[in-house]
Amino acid sequence: MPDTLPELLSALVSIDSVNPSLVPGAAGEAALAHWVAGWLRERGIEAVLDEAAPGRLSVIATVRGSGGGRSLLLCAHLDTVGTDHMPDALEPRIQDGRLYGRGAYDMKGGLAACLLALQGAQGAGLRGDVILAAVADEEYASLGVQSVLGRITADAAIVTEPTSLELCVAHKGFTWHEITTFGRAAHGSRPDLGTDAIAHMGRVLGQLEAYGHDLGSRAPHPLLGHASVHASLIQGGQELSSYPECCTLQVERRTLPGETAGEIEREWTALLSPLASDPAFRAEHRTTLVREPFGVPVDAPIVQTLRGQATLILNQTPTLTGMSFWMDSAFLAAAGISTVVFGPHGAGAHSAEEWVDLESVGQCRAVLAATLRAFCA
Ligand SMILES: [Zn+2]
Numbered sequence: 001m002p003d004t005l006p007e008l009l010s011a012l013v014s015i016d017s018v019n020p021s022l023v024p025g026a027a028g029e030a031a032l033a034h035w036v037a038g039w040l041r042e043r044g045i046e047a048v049l050d051e052a053a054p055g056r057l058s059v060i061a062t063v064r065g066s067g068g069g070r071s072l073l074l075c076a077h078l079d080t081v082g083t084d085h086m087p088d089a090l091e092p093r094i095q096d097g098r099l100y101g102r103g104a105y106d107m108k109g110g111l112a113a114c115l116l117a118l119q120g121a122q123g124a125g126l127r128g129d130v131i132l133a134a135v136a137d138e139e140y141a142s143l144g145v146q147s148v149l150g151r152i153t154a155d156a157a158i159v160t161e162p163t164s165l166e167l168c169v170a171h172k173g174f175t176w177h178e179i180t181t182f183g184r185a186a187h188g189s190r191p192d193l194g195t196d197a198i199a200h201m202g203r204v205l206g207q208l209e210a211y212g213h214d215l216g217s218r219a220p221h222p223l224l225g226h227a228s229v230h231a232s233l234i235q236g237g238q239e240l241s242s243y244p245e246c247c248t249l250q251v252e253r254r255t256l257p258g259e260t261a262g263e264i265e266r267e268w269t270a271l272l273s274p275l276a277s278d279p280a281f282r283a284e285h286r287t288t289l290v291r292e293p294f295g296v297p298v299d300a301p302i303v304q305t306l307r308g309q310a311t312l313i314l315n316q317t318p319t320l321t322g323m324s325f326w327m328d329s330a331f332l333a334a335a336g337i338s339t340v341v342f343g344p345h346g347a348g349a350h351s352a353e354e355w356v357d358l359e360s361v362g363q364c365r366a367v368l369a370a371t372l373r374a375f376c377a
Helices: 005-014 030-042 104-121 143-148 197-217 261-277 301-314 329-334 358-375
Strands: 046-053 056-063 072-077 093-095 098-100 130-135 156-159 167-171 173-182 228-236 246-255 283-291 320-323 338-341 355-357
Touching: 005 030, 005 098, 005 104, 005 358, 030 046, 030 056, 030 104, 030 130, 046 143, 056 104, 056 143, 072 104, 072 143, 072 329, 072 358, 098 104, 098 358, 104 130, 104 355, 104 358, 130 143, 143 329, 156 301, 156 329, 156 358, 167 301, 167 329, 173 197, 173 261, 197 228, 197 246, 197 261, 261 283, 301 338, 301 358, 329 338, 355 358
Parallel strands: 072 130, 072 156, 156 338, 167 320
Antiparallel strands: 046 056, 056 130, 093 098, 098 355, 167 338, 173 246, 173 283, 228 246
């Protein structure tokens, strides 16, 4: 089994781990999880598999400290998005310092950096444990990290999603909502009997647009800008010649650190209640999913340690940054683990051409190795 970074990353990319919840019938994480566990065990590192759902495997590996030190969790996801329109997705190719292939950037590069850093923790004489969670299903429902957090904890965590070697200390969360307006079905020639649920949804959409403007006018988060809301899917009506009985709208609200699901519920109530002054208007709202935003204080020990070690290794202080998209880091933070996101450089997440910069993966590995030595000493 490979020891050098390019060989290790090539092996990881060549193993199909497309998320089967995104792409029905896809391979899933099992083969890659077994391979990663085997790679670790071959190096004498304790590794166990965690099955969040049938066939949906994560790997938990631990290099135990001698006791009394702080523990650090490295976290990377095993799954990738699909490989449509990407003929050589699983045939990694190295050119001009870049490794091309599905998952190279999101995020097998970060996973390779974690594996090599964990290997480096062996024999380093650390007092604290270093733990790796290589998790399933980040690209869909985060089953892997949620299941793994039932078995492990740590004093701090580093998620190695790609950040171009910047230090990500915040990302947005999101909530999903379903609004249904209820009309009354009737023959299209009988306005005296019918109530148009789709037209009533038009009133909701008008309110939604005003809600979006309101969010854009609030004080911005220093790293993430503004919260936002948008309509995503709409469905309504029975047939062309009838008044529609109901209309359903699905909405996504992107949230900032500090915004709670309870506050957002109250915003929806305030948005819909003026419409209810019309007795013919009837609507229901429900929140269908909450994914918390993420933010870690800049003076948290893990932020300070990683920033200090990265400054030494990269010869410059990494920029503190925020990411617009959601990551597993929010689950780690919600479990009480002080978390940062730091990973390599590249491009093409979820695109037809995906690559990671190999030098930056090596730098990421070096920063992780130095950080765990400093943090778990
Ligand atoms: Zn990712």
